[in-house]
Amino acid sequence: MSCRMSLRNKRIVNDSTKYGRLTIMQQPIVHTxxxxxxxxxxxxxxxxxxxxxxxxxxxxxxxxxxxxxKLGKKVKRIxxxxxxxxxxxxxxxxxxxxxxxxxxxxxxxxxxxxxxxxxxxxxxxxxxxxxxxxxxxxxxxxxxxxxxxxxxxxxxxxxxxxxxxxxxxLPPLPEQQKIATILSTQDKVIELKEKLLAQKQQQKKYLMQQLLTGKKRLPGFCEKWTRKQLGELFENRVEINRSDLGLLAITSTRGILPRDCLDLKDNSSEDKSKYLRICPGDIGYNTMRMWQGVSAYSEYEGIVSPAYTILAPMEGVYSRYFAYLFKTQSVIFSFYRFSQGLVDDTRNLKYENFKKISVSIPSKVAEQRAIVQILSTADHEIDLLQKSIEAEKQKKKALMQLLLTGKVSVRI
The missing domain is CATH 3.90.220.20 (DNA methylase specificity domains)
Incomplete structure (x- = not known):
């Protein structure tokens, strides 16, 4: 066995309170x-x-x-x-x-x-x-x-x-039992956190349904909501020839990120002269998939594929609020209705149709900000939990590498 061991693995070996005593083996007791x-x-x-x-x-x-x-479409029971x-x-x-x-x-x-x-x-x-x-x-x-x-x-x-x-x-049978118990305990930790994550996500969904539709009003706000066409709130930003800016990607679940932060194959064109500039505060959406909810608020300045539409908020428009609003089922349905195409695969929502859609919104920006504060807090909690789950999965992976290879023995 190599004398070197990763810091994470050393921490796991030393964590006797959670896993029982783990011992580094120079000559592991295993049979092939x-x-x-x-x-x-x-x-x-x-x-x-x-x-x-x-x-x-x-x-x-x-x-x-x-x-x-819950079965796949191809699964046919006898x-x-x-x-x-x-x-x-x-x-x-x-x-x-x-x-x-x-x-x-x-x-x-x-x-x-x-x-x-x-x-x-x-x-x-x-x-x-x-x-x-x-x-x-x-x-x-x-x-x-x-x-x-x-x-x-x-x-x-x-x-x-x-x-x-x-x-x-295989190690001796008692050791197999102990290792299985350790790994199943780690699985239960992950399962419990995933259940909590599902609850948090459901809570956020409920908050969005209540707060972004006016069904539930926050204390201190009683002004009547107003109805606006999206063309009164956003203009179409079409700025090209900005190859000096970094390439960004618009994702349905993680928002807008630098392209090199994603572990995906780069299919972008070498000639980026036609790529569109997007600025902090803008909202970008996939023209072909807006009816599926693929839009996001940008924290970055950069360029994105010309397959996207960039929405620049007009003066006084709080775009973070609309980033949440565009994820609600009723608004997504409006995007679907205003998209053009013979079949779903060819549907697209160009700005000329997007701007005709009307939405009901709080008349005071202060109420929009208060709603965003609640939803962003929910997002933060979800993000922390997702990171915690990923850390637990990495811990399980490290445990499997140690315990199922004979590098570490468990004391029975």
Whole structure:
């Protein structure tokens, strides 16, 4: 093992209060097995009394039967359940066609799986929950990809005879149990924070529905709202030949950011003379996708693709308020109605049509600012929670790298 260890990993090793005592191992106590030494194929006919389970790349094996509306459009259930395969608690199940993408996991409670799946029954050498994590490591996914057969990735299949030669390293059974407990505890931390995030996002949605429609008024404001056409509030900024400015990207969820901050392929044209200038306080929107809510307030000066429309607020217009207003369902529906195109894929909302849309807004800018203050506070809380969740996911990743490779041992 390398004598070097990342700072994050050292912190995790030293965190005995949360994970129990973790010990750096110079010579880890592990045994190498082929999966054929750990599993036998289960070929048990489907039991009609059991629920139908699904295997997801992201969430593994479902803990019960999913509702029809949560299944993918291509998923068709078989009326005769006996044609399915039975999978028992602790079995390892994988989709032959997508195992190399991570569609593999351990069954938490008995159920049925597609006849196109393979069901592997574990022996006494392994703790199933440990293997659930082990099979999702980059090393194992790479081994599965290498063992899958097909002319292209689209046609790759992992058959039983290709699955059994794959090797993995296992610590003693008590250590497997302890490692699984540590990782599942970390999963619960992430799950709880994700539930809290969903609640915060729902609360913000409710606030927007109430505050941006006038259904709920803030204390101290009682003036009647006014109705304005958007052309009275924003003009179309069309300033080109500003290649000296940095390239920005307008996103539906993260707002407007410098293009180099996004981990995306740069498809922009080399000739940026036709790109549009956008200034702090402007709102930019995707002309082809405004009816889907793709617009954002800009904190930056820069240039964006000519596929966007830039809205410059007129004097006295508080554009932050309108950045929120443009995300409400009623206003997005107006964008849809005023967009032109034979089908949704060709719909576009040019400024000439945008300016005709009328909206109801607080007549006092002070009320607009008060509403934005509440919504921006909600955004800040959501942003902090998202960063916290990402940190917990990175912590789990580090734990998996340490515990599932034998670099660190747990004291039983």
């Amino acid at each position: 097995y082929s999966l054929g030494e750990l599993y036998t194929e289960r070929k048990e006919k489907g039991d009609p009394l059991l629920p139908i389970l699904t295997v997801s790349i992201h969430t593994g094996v479902s803990e019960g039967e999913l509702d029809e509306d 009326a005769d359940k006996t044609q399915y395969k039975t999978a028992r608690k602790g079995d390892l199940v994988f989709n032959m066609m997508r195992a190399w993408q991570g569609a593999i996991g351990v069954v938490r409670s008995a159920g049925l799986v597609s006849p196109a799946y393979i069901v592997a029954k574990p022996n006494e050498k392994i703790w199933p929950e440990y293997m659930d994590y082990c099979m999702k490591t980059p090393r194992m996914i790479h081994a599965i990809h290498r063992q899958s057969y097909g002319v292209t990735d689209f046609r790759l299949r992992l058959y039983w005879d290709s699955f059994t030669p794959i090797t993995c390293q």
